[in-house]
Amino acid sequence: MRAGDLLARLYLLALFVFVFAPIVTSMVFSFNSDRFPTVPLGHFTLRWYETAFARPEVWTAFRNSLIVAVSAAALSTALGFATAYTDFRYGFRFKQAYLALALLPPTIPLVIMGLAMLAWLGRLGLSGTLTGIVIAHTVMGAPFAMAICRLRLQQMDPALEAAAWNLGASPWRAMGTVVLPFCLPALISAFCLTAAVSFDEFIVAWFVSGLNRTVPVAILEILQGNVDPQINAIGTVVFLTSMTLVVVAQLMLLRRTAR
Amino acid sequence: MSKRFDPYPHVWRLPLLIWQGLFFVGPLLLMVALSFWVVRNYRMEPAFVLDNWERMLGREVFWNAYGVTFRRAAVAAALASLIAFPASFALAFRVSDAARRWAIFFLIVPFFTSYLVRVYAWQVLLAESGPINAVLGFGGLGPFTMLNSAFGAMVGYLTLVLPLVVILQTFSLAAVDRTLIEAAWNLGASPRATLFRVIIPAAKVGLILGFVFAFILSFGDFVSPFYLGGSKPPTLSILIIDTTKSGQQWPRAAVVAVMMILTLFAVASAAVGAAYGRRR
Amino acid sequence: MSKSSFAPTRRGLLAGAAGAALAAPMLNRAWAQAPVEINMLAWYGHAEPDMVSEFEAENNVKFVPKYYAGGDNMLALISQSPPGTYDIILSDAEFVQQLNAAGYIEEMDPSLFPFDDFWPEYQKFPGHWTGDQLWSVMVRFGLLGVSYNTDALTREEAMSYNAYWNPKVTGKVGHFDWHLPNLGQMSLLMGNRDPSPFDISEEAWEAVKEKTLSLKPQVGGYFDYGGTFAALKNGEMLAMAGIGDWITGVLQKDGAPVASVIPEEGGIQWTESYSIGKGSQKQDLVVKFIQYMLSPRGQVRSIQMAAYPGLSPTKSGWKAIQEANPAEAERSGLIEGHEQSPIKLLAEKRIFFRDIPRQQSLEDWNEFWSDYKTA
Numbered sequence: 001m002r003a004g005d006l007l008a009r010l011y012l013l014a015l016f017v018f019v020f021a022p023i024v025t026s027m028v029f030s031f032n033s034d035r036f037p038t039v040p041l042g043h044f045t046l047r048w049y050e051t052a053f054a055r056p057e058v059w060t061a062f063r064n065s066l067i068v069a070v071s072a073a074a075l076s077t078a079l080g081f082a083t084a085y086t087d088f089r090y091g092f093r094f095k096q097a098y099l100a101l102a103l104l105p106p107t108i109p110l111v112i113m114g115l116a117m118l119a120w121l122g123r124l125g126l127s128g129t130l131t132g133i134v135i136a137h138t139v140m141g142a143p144f145a146m147a148i149c150r151l152r153l154q155q156m157d158p159a160l161e162a163a164a165w166n167l168g169a170s171p172w173r174a175m176g177t178v179v180l181p182f183c184l185p186a187l188i189s190a191f192c193l194t195a196a197v198s199f200d201e202f203i204v205a206w207f208v209s210g211l212n213r214t215v216p217v218a219i220l221e222i223l224q225g226n227v228d229p230q231i232n233a234i235g236t237v238v239f240l241t242s243m244t245l246v247v248v249a250q251l252m253l254l255r256r257t258a259r
Numbered sequence: 260m261s262k263r264f265d266p267y268p269h270v271w272r273l274p275l276l277i278w279q280g281l282f283f284v285g286p287l288l289l290m291v292a293l294s295f296w297v298v299r300n301y302r303m304e305p306a307f308v309l310d311n312w313e314r315m316l317g318r319e320v321f322w323n324a325y326g327v328t329f330r331r332a333a334v335a336a337a338l339a340s341l342i343a344f345p346a347s348f349a350l351a352f353r354v355s356d357a358a359r360r361w362a363i364f365f366l367i368v369p370f371f372t373s374y375l376v377r378v379y380a381w382q383v384l385l386a387e388s389g390p391i392n393a394v395l396g397f398g399g400l401g402p403f404t405m406l407n408s409a410f411g412a413m414v415g416y417l418t419l420v421l422p423l424v425v426i427l428q429t430f431s432l433a434a435v436d437r438t439l440i441e442a443a444w445n446l447g448a449s450p451r452a453t454l455f456r457v458i459i460p461a462a463k464v465g466l467i468l469g470f471v472f473a474f475i476l477s478f479g480d481f482v483s484p485f486y487l488g489g490s491k492p493p494t495l496s497i498l499i500i501d502t503t504k505s506g507q508q509w510p511r512a513a514v515v516a517v518m519m520i521l522t523l524f525a526v527a528s529a530a531v532g533a534a535y536g537r538r539r
Numbered sequence: 540m541s542k543s544s545f546a547p548t549r550r551g552l553l554a555g556a557a558g559a560a561l562a563a564p565m566l567n568r569a570w571a572q573a574p575v576e577i578n579m580l581a582w583y584g585h586a587e588p589d590m591v592s593e594f595e596a597e598n599n600v601k602f603v604p605k606y607y608a609g610g611d612n613m614l615a616l617i618s619q620s621p622p623g624t625y626d627i628i629l630s631d632a633e634f635v636q637q638l639n640a641a642g643y644i645e646e647m648d649p650s651l652f653p654f655d656d657f658w659p660e661y662q663k664f665p666g667h668w669t670g671d672q673l674w675s676v677m678v679r680f681g682l683l684g685v686s687y688n689t690d691a692l693t694r695e696e697a698m699s700y701n702a703y704w705n706p707k708v709t710g711k712v713g714h715f716d717w718h719l720p721n722l723g724q725m726s727l728l729m730g731n732r733d734p735s736p737f738d739i740s741e742e743a744w745e746a747v748k749e750k751t752l753s754l755k756p757q758v759g760g761y762f763d764y765g766g767t768f769a770a771l772k773n774g775e776m777l778a779m780a781g782i783g784d785w786i787t788g789v790l791q792k793d794g795a796p797v798a799s800v801i802p803e804e805g806g807i808q809w810t811e812s813y814s815i816g817k818g819s820q821k822q823d824l825v826v827k828f829i830q831y832m833l834s835p836r837g838q839v840r841s842i843q844m845a846a847y848p849g850l851s852p853t854k855s856g857w858k859a860i861q862e863a864n865p866a867e868a869e870r871s872g873l874i875e876g877h878e879q880s881p882i883k884l885l886a887e888k889r890i891f892f893r894d895i896p897r898q899q900s901l902e903d904w905n906e907f908w909s910d911y912k913t914a
Binding site: 035055056057118122125127128210211221222223224225227 | 578583584588601603605606608619620621624763764765768769793846
């Protein structure tokens with residue numbers, strides 16, 4: 001191996017260490033017996049998992065997160081697909097503005113989204129409800145879903161849909177028999193990814209949630225309150241959940257290149 | 260198709276308009292309106308006064324926080340771009356396609372993985388009694404104060420943006436036409452000239468996008484400056500939270516928010532201009 | 540790379556499964572009985588198991604907390620929620636008047652609460668009564684002074700607020716991020732004792748501001764409850780303004796070298812009181828809970844609350860802690876005639892009730908605080 005290659009690899013390794021160090025740290029300390037994280041480590045323990053998951057409110061938070069993530073992911077995916085399909089199939093006036101509207105949400109700082117959402121949802125009587133969080137997370141997730149579906153549609157031969165029409169299929173039938181099956185991996189991928197976005201989001205959820213905590217909001221409140229290694233325990237479960245979702249999302253997309 | 264109304268395209272086009280109109284544009288417009296409202300006895304009342312704007316923009320606090328936030332975001336974006344570049348370069352030119360795919364794969368994962376918990380982990384790692392200082396201590400160094408400082412906040416920003424910047428840079432570098440590079444070599448260009456005259460201009464769009472996204476994310480981030488920077492000094496996001504906490508001053512928080520959005524739009528359009536503009 | 544990041548992952552999965560198995564019975568029980576939910580708005584820790592589990596079990600209720608930090612934050616949270624959201628509100632005493640003025644709380648029946656058992660000093664707490672109408676019941680209190688790392692400063696050095704300017708703690712002075720306790724301490728340092736450090740003229744206020752700004756070079760950060768805790772524990776901060784035993788008391792139990800003293804210039808008393816949220820449907824249960832908390836059983840829990848300890852305003856509470864935990868009674872001075880007894884400190888005018896600014900608006904103080912933070 002050339003010296004340059006070795007150097008490049010070491011640099012990459014260092015970068016990955018930086019990126020993954022906090023994740024690994026959190027996992028390691030979730031099994032560490034000491035109340036305050038110091039080196040050298042104490043002994044191996046499951047105590048923080050036991051204390052964290054013996055609390056019913058932690059379970060409630062997980063249940064809330066599950067409901068919110070699944071609903072927001074379903075809505076984001078539907079919305080993202082419809083938008084991606086529109087972009088793929090149709091040209092129309094103000095399309096640039098239409099696409100900007102679709103893709104803008106991730107550029108708005110979360111604190112501002114939270115502020116604006118709470119004010120707005122409060123007027124609609126939805127603040128402090130899970131529905132409110134679902135709405136906010138759908139706004140934030142839809143652009144990701146749209147991007148994924150758009151990439152997949154790009155790979156579809158436009159003639160495919162036209163061929164279905166020529167064979168007498170209505171647009172609806174063509175959608176159901178040609179486009180949707182072709183996009184299925186992207187839909188699953190978008191669902192997983194937007195679920196992960198929702199499952200991790202805490203600032204907007206914190207503003208909007210009221211008494212209905214989701215998991216990251218519960219973590220934030222422990223961080224604001226009596227910090228203890230339960231954070232690492234809950235955090236590790238959250239890491240595993242979102243990592244699984246993101247990995248599945250990517251595998252769904254990569255599968256087609258393999259085929 | 261005849262002139263008969265066909266619902267089909269509208270079924271796909273309208274959901275976004277309705278949803279984003281109701282739950283994205285609506286909230287943001289309300290926030291702009293909010294910035295002109297008044298607060299009496301901890302209750303907001305619709306009005307049209309410029310008082311909030313005058314009070315916020317007339318205060319040194321706001322401009323200090325603005326300066327800090329802008330500077331830090333710019334530094335974070337520049338640092339992230341510089342640190343990412345050798346890695347992206349290596350990923351684009353020095354490893355196999357498969358290795359590159361896996362690397363991207365493993366960079367996408369943390370981007371969507373609980374930022375809050377990762378920042379808390381940095382709090383543990385960087386503490387005066389934490390692992391990093393312990394390791395440095397064996398070498399007779401430190402302990403260094405890394406938390407509650409600009410350094411701490413910067414580590415947090417990089418945690419947030421670095422994976423994304425590497426991904427964007429790698430995509431654009433990998434897309435650079437190899438024949439272009441070979442041509443430069445054949446014409447006798449030095450490696451340095453090839454890099455600066457050929458590769459970087461060709462990958463300009465991705466490099467600028469990486470910078471801009473890093474800027475946007477750092478500019479709006481609340482967690483790192485608060486938990487790793489010790490609110491010292493407060494950034495605009497912290498100012499927003501502080502303002503909402505204190506006596507229900509939402510209209511003033513809205514002023515800060517509107518200023519932030521305006522800034523981000525300005526930066527983003529400048530960047531888009533820089534990325535795509537000169538091609539014509 | 541991929542290998543190493545997966546190794547801990549598998550362990551985590553097992554642990555998660557173990558946690559799930561452990562908690563399953565708890566979950567079943569919770570679903571079987573469907574307890575009445577009581578929404579509580581409080582400082583961190585008041586609805587944690589060490590405070591409420593006994594009452595929850597006896598009455599088949601479940602507390603659902605929303606935690607805040609600072610009275611301004613509390614008012615903001617109430618005003619953002621529909622009326623009737625919170626059944627019970629634990630607020631700082633100085634904010635009861637504001638809660639009342641805004642119509643956020645219900646009137647209470649004094650005959651339901653054991654005021655005879657209160658130390659006389661606390662029976663008619665300022666702001667809790669309008670004439671004979673009762674709006675809020677004090678449940679616990681504590682003292683704010685100089686909190687410091689005992690390895691860095693001596694007790695003598697800490698006996699004045701000037702300790703914050705000590706070169707030994709440069710860059711290591713932390714602030715609890717709320718204007719009232721911090722600026723109250725600065726006001727005491729400036730000698731504003733009569734009638735109260737919170738009732739000061741414009742001139743005195745200017746002096747307080749100037750003095751506060753001179754502390755800036757010493758300051759290492761501004762912290763919420765959790766941050767204060769962590770910063771003192773791991774030695775990031777060596778002195779902390781705006782807090783007292785409510786934080787260092789917990790850390791001492793964990794063996795951290797920290798302490799709090801009431802300095803020469805005097806200390807500030809924080810006071811926490813329960814109110815009934817306007818429009819609550821569960822007022823009877825809330826009254827029952829407040830009665831429980833004021834009983835000796837409840838007071839012993841409150842004195843030793845895991846999140847942060849508090850002192851007891853009732854005579855029976857003092858007796859109960861002397862029996863249940865003599866060491867804690869001694870440590871916190873809950874013994875008649877004890878030199879640290881809060882009643883004695885109050886009589887000697889070494890303690891002042893924390894209050895909202897009387898001659899300036901809350902907003903003025905708050906605005907200065909954010910100015911100070913960015914200065």
